[in-house]
Amino acid sequence: MVLVLAMQNDSGIYNLSLGDTRSPPGLSRTAHTLVAVLLGFILVQGSLYNSLVLLIFVKFEAVRTPINMILLNISISDLLVCLFGTPFSFAASVSGGWLIGHQGCKWYGFCNSLFGIVSLVSLSMLSYERYLTVLKCQKVDASNYRKAWLCIIGSWLYSLLWTTPPLFGWSSYGLESSGTTCSVVWHSKSQNNVSYIVCLFLFCLVLPLLLMIFSYGHIVKVIRGQMGRINLSTAQKREHHLLFMVLCMITCYLFCWMPYGLVSLITTFGKPGIISPTVGIVPSILAKSSTCVNPLIYIFMNKQFYRCFVTLLKCESEPHDSEATNNSRQSKELQIKDNGKSIQSRFHQPRKDTASSVTKHQKLTLVVNYIDYR
Incomplete structure (x- = not known):
């Protein structure tokens, strides 16, 4: 039985039959080929990067912290897009038309929306969790996974809340104007x-975008205020690294998702045919490219993951932490309070029975303790 799908684009109404691989009006064979190449690249790279993240989680216990569980959730949702979404659009682009019928189209639209929103919500939750961590100026309890699991479960429930309505009559899922x-x-x-x-x-x-801007904006403000009072080269490097990461995070978010949202709104409220199929496919590809970008920005710029990644390449059992320091010496904790916020600092106390105690100038070692939010 032949399944016929009716859809409106800038050329009017056209029918796409199951198994008909002809290009829909307005999208050339060359455009289909180019889209297939881009989707193939995204499919391979996204699957490779996110699978590598899962492998690192399985192999190295050091990265299994509560906040990294949210990063794992992002990688899982991106990997699911690569497995259950991108292959079908890639095959459709190769053949020049949709291949798995109306029900397959609904399933594809639902799955991609579900996994995509899970990733977006998880990114915003991650930014807010980092904001709370820096604001409290205290070490995170690495053994308490309750909040991380609440964030993960909450992201999936929130996504289901917004992706199931089209299955029950509030809007619907269907082919986009590209036909693939x-x-x-x-x-x-x-x-x-x-x-x-x-x-x-x-x-x-x-x-989610506003929450990310709010959270990372306050993180930068807090860290800049604290580091401005402690003139240390290491702290300045961390601050610059933070600014670079925040810029990358927000820029990549806007680059991958905002064009898709804007084009969708223009298609909804603009005149029929204002967005051609060729133009409309570009935001869809950018949104799918987030499956490659997220691991690079949120995972491999994280020092824990990077060290484990290098260890994995070297076929070693444990990562080497070059920044680890031995703070087991006798120390006296001093609270430096400023505007209700405190920074933990330690002043090394020289032993009285040493020869250095009789010198005029005693050495003072200051070790600043703050959260590594990366």
């Missing part, structure tokens, strides 16, 4: 569809 990918039916002008798209844009794209 499926998502929410952006082009429908009905009140039912428009209300869902507005809510999806606000609560699943704008809200």
Whole structure:
């Protein structure tokens, strides 16, 4: 039985039959080939990077901290996109048309939306968790996984809250104008569809972005304020590293997801055909590229993961921590308070029975303890 899908694009209504691999109007064979190459690259790189993250988690116990569990959740959701989403759009681009029918299109649209929103929400939760950690100025309890599991479960439930309604009548999933990918039916002008798209844009794209900007903005402010009072070269390097990471995080978020959201809104509220299939496929590819970008930014810029990655390449059993210091010497903790916030510092006490105690100038060692938020 032939399944016929009706869809509207800038050329009007066209039918796409199951097994019909012809290019839909407005998308050339050359464009399909280029999209297939890009999706193939994203599929291979995304699967490789995220699988490597999972391998590091399995092999090295040092990275299994509560906050890194949120990073693991991001990698799992990105890997699921690579396994259950990208291969079908890649095959459709190679053949020039959708291959697995209407029900397969709904399944594809639901899965990609679910995994994508899980990744976005997890990124915002990660930023807020780092913000709370730096704000409290205290060490994280590495044995307490309760909050991490709440964040992980919460991200999946929140994503399900916004991705299941199209399956039950509030909007719907269908083919995009390119004919090779499926998502929410952006082009429908009905009140039912428009209300869902507005809510999806606000609560699943704008809200996570605002939370990230708020959290990382305050982290930079707090760290800059603390490091400004302690003129240490190491601290300055950490501050510069933080600024670079924050810039990369927010820039990559905007680069991968904001074009998709904006094009979707233009398609929903603009004139029919204002976004051509060729232009419309670009934001979809950028959104899928986040499966490659996230591991590089959020995982391999993390020193713990990087050391374990190098150890894995060298086929060694344990990573070498060059920054680890032995603080078991006798020390006196001193609270330096400033505007209600404290920085833990330690002043080394020289032994009285040593020869150095009679010298005029005694050496003072200051070790600043603060959270490594990376």
